[in-house]
Amino acid sequence: MTKGKKVAKYKYYKIEGDKVVRLRRFCPRCGPGVFLAEHLNRYSCGKCGYLEWKQPQKKEE
Template sequence: MTKGKKTAKYKYYKIEGDKVIRLKKMCPKCGPGVFMAEHLNRFSCGKCGYMEWKQPQKKEE
């Protein structure tokens, strides 16, 4: 994380009625509270380095 720049936490959650919905994927190794970064072809955790590759989308004709 860059110095002096804060994370916009309001982009990670959505409120519907009386429920809070998490919009980002959580890290399975670190547990709840640690979100994974979403890249073009993968999800990665900045804390532990865990990485999941996205499945390529098949084109339907």
């Protein structure tokens, strides 16, 4: 975890009615509770180092 920095947990969840919606994906290795960081071209886990590349989106004309 980061030393001396606060984690903005409100960015990971959203409340809809009486339900909590998780906005980020979970790490498939670590399981629920560990979110993947979203970068421009990949998702990565800071705990175990799991890396998943994003699929390039095709532009429709």
